Amino acid sequence: MKVTLLTGASSGIGEAWADRLAAEKHNLVLVARSENKLKQLCATFSQKYGVSAQYIVADLSQPNADLHIFEETEKRKLTVDCLINNAGIGTAGDFVQLDLASEQAMLYLNITALVSLTHRYLSQMRERNSGTVVNVASMAAFIPAPFMAAYAASKAFVKSFTEALAEENRPFNIRIMLLCPGATETRFFETAKINETEKKALLGQTTIQTPDMVADEAMRGMKGSKTVVVSGFGNRTMAKLTALVPNSLAARFIAKGARATLQKV
Numbered sequence: 001m002k003v004t005l006l007t008g009a010s011s012g013i014g015e016a017w018a019d020r021l022a023a024e025k026h027n028l029v030l031v032a033r034s035e036n037k038l039k040q041l042c043a044t045f046s047q048k049y050g051v052s053a054q055y056i057v058a059d060l061s062q063p064n065a066d067l068h069i070f071e072e073t074e075k076r077k078l079t080v081d082c083l084i085n086n087a088g089i090g091t092a093g094d095f096v097q098l099d100l101a102s103e104q105a106m107l108y109l110n111i112t113a114l115v116s117l118t119h120r121y122l123s124q125m126r127e128r129n130s131g132t133v134v135n136v137a138s139m140a141a142f143i144p145a146p147f148m149a150a151y152a153a154s155k156a157f158v159k160s161f162t163e164a165l166a167e168e169n170r171p172f173n174i175r176i177m178l179l180c181p182g183a184t185e186t187r188f189f190e191t192a193k194i195n196e197t198e199k200k201a202l203l204g205q206t207t208i209q210t211p212d213m214v215a216d217e218a219m220r221g222m223k224g225s226k227t228v229v230v231s232g233f234g235n236r237t238m239a240k241l242t243a244l245v246p247n248s249l250a251a252r253f254i255a256k257g258a259r260a261t262l263q264k265v
């Protein structure tokens with residue numbers, strides 16, 4: 001059976017996206033750590049939309065989680081025709097004051113797990129000459145972000161990696177897409193331990209989207225042909241502007257706005 005495998009499906013953007021994929025008759029494999037939530041979502045989607053929805057519990061910040069997921073889909077005789085690497089977390093603060101183990105776990109989740117899952121399933125797509133891979137980056141992928149330094153760098157990796165893979169795979173009927181959401185009202189900020197004051201300092205006047213808005217744009221993007229899909233008109237404008245401003249200047253501007261709140265001297 002052909003399936004769409006979506007990581008980070010238990011909340012936020014992933015949950016809203018899973019709902020739309022199921023509504024459009026994708027059979028789903030949902031991945032996250034929260035088993036009860038995944039079980040509940042699978043029951044809802046199969047009942048509401050008549051699709052096959054199953055889940056795999058995995059902590060993608062742990063080595064070999066990608067192997068566990070791959071072996072499970074093989075055991076269940078599933079063909080992953082569409083892979084969506086959406087799971088990701090952020091951290092914020094003065095880099096040297098952040099917990100090193102948490103930074104490493106974030107980098108493993110945002111980068112290594114994404115690369116590993118892509119390698120495993122893209123290899124199969126190449127054998128079949130068909131498939132889709134969607135990776136989720138962020139507006140933070142476009143510029144260095146002081147006080148979210150490692151997070152922004154992880155998303156810059158995802159952007160560069162995905163844009164390169166899109167070209168490598170162009171001759172093989174494989175669609176590779178990058179989704180860049182801007183600030184979105186999800187558990188992201190709570191998980192990153194970013195309070196309201198810090199959020200304001202980091203985001204400035206940025207418009208905050210809902211997960212439903214981002215999921216709608218993601219679905220539209222998947223039906224289009226663009227490699228880089230930025231969610232939201234304001235974010236698209238900002239993405240174009242960042243190309244005109246040197247990174248060093250953009251970083252200085254962000255640091256200026258956030259330093260008083262996020263740097264404890």
Ligand SMILES: NC(=O)c1ccc[n+]([C@@H]2O[C@H](COP(=O)([O-])OP(=O)(O)OC[C@H]3O[C@@H](n4cnc5c(N)ncnc54)[C@H](OP(=O)(O)O)[C@@H]3O)[C@@H](O)[C@H]2O)c1
Nearest residue numbers: 008010011012013032033034060088138183184186187188
């Ligand atoms: N919200 C924003 O402002 C924003 C902006 C730009 C980009 N993004 C990106 O959008 C993506 C989705 O985030 P979101 O905003 O929807 O946040 P969210 O509501 O916190 O969702 C994150 C998802 O990732 C899963 N996840 C977290 N750690 C995991 C781990 N170690 N192993 C497996 N799954 C894990 C979570 O499930 P469990 O906790 O159940 O494991 C959850 O399903 C992320 O890549 C994020 O970087 C978000």
